Amino acid sequence: MSKAVKAAATRIRVVINAGQAKPAPPVGPALGQAGLKIMDFCKDFNAKTADIKPDVPIPVVIFPTPDKKFTYVMKTPPASYFIKKAAGLESGSQKPGHDVAGTISLKHIYEIALAKQADVPHIPLKSVCKSLVGTCRAMGVAVVARPEEA
The missing domain is CATH 3.30.1550.10 (Ribosomal protein L11/L12, N-terminal domain)
Structure with a gap:
């Protein structure tokens, strides 16, 4: 070459x-x-x-x-940055899967997915949301259905 x-x-x-x-x-x-x-x-x-x-x-x-x-x-900031800001955290859980560091609602996930979809326009919004839920799980952040449950 x-x-x-x-x-x-x-x-x-x-x-x-x-x-x-x-x-x-x-x-x-x-x-x-x-x-x-x-x-x-x-x-x-x-x-x-x-x-x-x-x-x-x-x-x-x-x-x-x-x-x-x-x-x-x-590009847009990393998903972990958006998740930490939405949950009001400095960092994720030290033991994800065992300890819950914070919670965010599905509405937050949807808003973050809209922002992140600018980087990957060919991927459906539903798939971006699923990926964000997986990122939340890996960070020790619980996802709840309604904002008042957070």
Whole structure:
């Protein structure tokens, strides 16, 4: 495989808090190995995420081009972030399946699924909801039918 084809086929995945991209790890080493301009990415990312709360983790997929430029796609925050915020938790259960760290309702699951479906538009909403319920189970968060039961 030629260098041009290999460089075009690679992609860099990092998770960066909104508005907090800086040349330090994880951004600097990941972009530096690909030979990309780190400060250009940091300035552009910080400008695009300036209106988002600073503690929100944003998954980013960076596609380098052979001429040392790049394009990138920002995804929605991880499902675990949304679940923790909906349940009002700092972290999940230490012993999922044994201890319940918190509860959320099916309405919360539906709202999170609507937000997450932007990343995977070809997957039905019902499947995204089922996946979120599984994530809740893995985090030790109970899912209840009605918000007043939470």
